[in-house]
Amino acid sequence: MGHLCEVSLFRGVSALNLDGKGRMVMPTKYRQALDDICNRQLVATIDRERCLLLYPLPEWERIEKELIKLSGFDPRLRSLQRALVGHATDLEMDSNGRLLLPTPLRTYARMEKKIVLVGQGLKFELWDEDRWNEQTEQWIDSKGDNEIPDELRALSL
Numbered sequence: 001m002g003h004l005c006e007v008s009l010f011r012g013v014s015a016l017n018l019d020g021k022g023r024m025v026m027p028t029k030y031r032q033a034l035d036d037i038c039n040r041q042l043v044a045t046i047d048r049e050r051c052l053l054l055y056p057l058p059e060w061e062r063i064e065k066e067l068i069k070l071s072g073f074d075p076r077l078r079s080l081q082r083a084l085v086g087h088a089t090d091l092e093m094d095s096n097g098r099l100l101l102p103t104p105l106r107t108y109a110r111m112e113k114k115i116v117l118v119g120q121g122l123k124f125e126l127w128d129e130d131r132w133n134e135q136t137e138q139w140i141d142s143k144g145d146n147e148i149p150d151e152l153r154a155l156s157l
Helices: 028-038 057-069 075-089 105-109 129-141
Strands: 010-017 023-025 041-046 051-057 089-092 098-100 114-121 124-128
Touching: 010 023, 010 028, 010 041, 028 041, 028 051, 028 057, 041 057, 041 075, 041 105, 051 057, 057 075, 075 105, 089 098, 114 129
Parallel strands: none
Antiparallel strands: 010 114, 023 098, 041 051, 041 089, 051 124, 114 124
């Protein structure tokens, strides 16, 4: 198994469909990398924005170790641990590139038939298509967020 830094990062937006069993088909362009990186073993969990996060297993294991180390005495950290680790679900991509998204995760993310897979470097986000389109419009139209965060000031786009 390779390391994620040895291969290209995940990027781009792909419109996908869920079948009647709640399965999605991973776009072909990601399959070989996922086979190399994690032997088709992934982990899905919830995100605060009502989408799902989808990690190659080694990347999830790295994050999970960091989450577990956080202090359980801080209620905010404890809530984060509960949400992310508690909802983490192992998934295996089959030989046809399909992943079965469990009903509780699909329900949380309000996923119906049409979904969107968004590459985010070391992971993916999965969104209900309508919710993705709404969020994208909000991000583009956002008037109150014109201030550029300090972390991005030196970045030239």
